[in-house]
Amino acid sequence: MEWNTDSSLGVSTIMERVSTILDEHDMCVLGTVGAQEPRLTPCFFAPLDEHRLVFVSSRGSRHVAHMRADPHCSALVLPEQREQGRLVSLLLAGEVTCPQGRSRLSALTSYMARMLSRLPSAASSMHGLLDKKVFVLDAESIELVDTRLCRGTMRVGRRPRG
Template sequence: METTAHNSIDERIVRFIGRHHVLTLATSDDEGLWCSNLFYAYDKTEGRFLFSSGDDTRHARQMRANPHIAASVVLETRLVGRVQGLQIAGTAEPADDAGRRIYLKRFPYAAVMELQLWQLRPSQLKLTDNTLGFGKKLIWKRL
């Protein structure tokens, strides 16, 4: 297990994030826990995930009530030696105009939609990557 505790995220984690486009978001409030699958764009400069979610969704209501969230991105495979998955902990908040530009660059068709963009600012990332060795984990924590 390699742990990095500084602002620079291991490039292997960044490459994994860039090869995917759907994350599973986990939110909670007094109603309980909820999971949602969402398209995301990754802002490498700011180290944040950008995603769209309407205000009327359960997970948006929960993010407003409790901004502490978790997420995961996974490579689906039946081959044990190819297993890769990213676990994320962080906070959610509405995204800014720069985030909107990044999201629309990745998903230009979303320009015709009424977007309510959010950002996930990670406080911790953990990539399990069996291509680096069985059970190999790369961990990053925000200082």
């Protein structure tokens, strides 16, 4: 699968900015849908390759139950607005999977490495992560708003190769 866009900016320019935002931030608002209602939950994340995000959550949380019932979700990253009048937001949407075995360990390792460098208290909770639920969001579409680059929303999506 490769990324495509109908934006006047090229895919590589957009994806470079997406990577920068994901590298610089570790909090998002996770959007899930349950049988009764949608849910927005602030979550820490760590970026993985190919614009995937790893989340670690308590097994009994409502958003985990939602993701088990419906794997479609979204993650909204809102960087701090440092420049007056400049809007920046990043929305990744797709499906989550629950990695198992080595994939789970790899995702947890990426998450822990990210959290150790950003949250000193994370070291004390490292063993507690083994009891948590691990999810990986594989983005199928990305919407970027960055008024320094372009007016309006820049959208990219995946399409099969060939």
